[in-house]
Amino acid sequence: xxxxxxxxxxxxxxxxxxxxxxxxxxxxxxxxxxxxxxxxxxxxxxxxxxxxxxxxxxxxxxxxxxxxxxxxxxxxxxxxxxxxxxxxxxxxxxxxxxxxxxxxxxxxxxxxx
Amino acid sequence: xxxxxxxxxxxxxxxxxxxxxxxxxxxxxxxxxxxxxxxxxxxxxxxxxxxxxxxxxxxxxxxxxxxxxxxxxxxxxxxxxxxxxxxxxxxxxxxxxxxxxxxxxxxxxxxxxxx
Numbered sequence: 001x002x003x004x005x006x007x008x009x010x011x012x013x014x015x016x017x018x019x020x021x022x023x024x025x026x027x028x029x030x031x032x033x034x035x036x037x038x039x040x041x042x043x044x045x046x047x048x049x050x051x052x053x054x055x056x057x058x059x060x061x062x063x064x065x066x067x068x069x070x071x072x073x074x075x076x077x078x079x080x081x082x083x084x085x086x087x088x089x090x091x092x093x094x095x096x097x098x099x100x101x102x103x104x105x106x107x108x109x110x111x112x113x
Numbered sequence: 114x115x116x117x118x119x120x121x122x123x124x125x126x127x128x129x130x131x132x133x134x135x136x137x138x139x140x141x142x143x144x145x146x147x148x149x150x151x152x153x154x155x156x157x158x159x160x161x162x163x164x165x166x167x168x169x170x171x172x173x174x175x176x177x178x179x180x181x182x183x184x185x186x187x188x189x190x191x192x193x194x195x196x197x198x199x200x201x202x203x204x205x206x207x208x209x210x211x212x213x214x215x216x217x218x219x220x221x222x223x224x225x226x227x228x
Contacts, residue, residue, distance in 0.1 A: 006155075033214050033216075035216075043201060043221070043222050044221050045203065047216070047218075047219075050216055052214075091155055091156070093155075093156075095214045095217070096214065097213045098213065099144060099161075099209070099210070099213060099214050099215055100146075100171070101146075101148075101156070101217055103156040103157070104155055105154055105155045106153075106155050
């Protein structure tokens, strides 16, 4: 069975703090993709990153970075020097053959000024 | 113009009413999906379609039906709406991608309230 677990329901930080959002996934497939989406208060889903199962390189994009570790089935997301505009719900998702997406329950991030 | 559009964006209706949510895309993708979002549950797949003649049930299809009128249009119907169908509904599209997995592009969402 495919499953994504985001154990952190809600995280609160003060602006400029670094914050890591955890994502653990389960799948028996050898080929799959992992995603992170941001959902700001306005409600739309904003695509952040896609990573395939054969590429374990970490990625950095500005203040965002992602750590993919197949050995622990984790795909964690770190925001460096958080800002109030980072406040949102963040979803980790798993896509496997047949292209169905399985989402985690999401982590609410609150960044206070 | 947005690649994936949903109408209406907001809808309030009463228990027992029939509701249709519409999704259109200009990305030329074959695959389309309907998801439902409830607080604390992430998004759950309701139905998906890999082409006009292919319709498949997702995790939570009970109480819903769909129609794929054309490659670019995929509608979700609630035949007799009930309050626990109050949720945010998302449409998405994708191509087949590599290894059968393509990136999904989401519409802006429809907020449905059933009283």
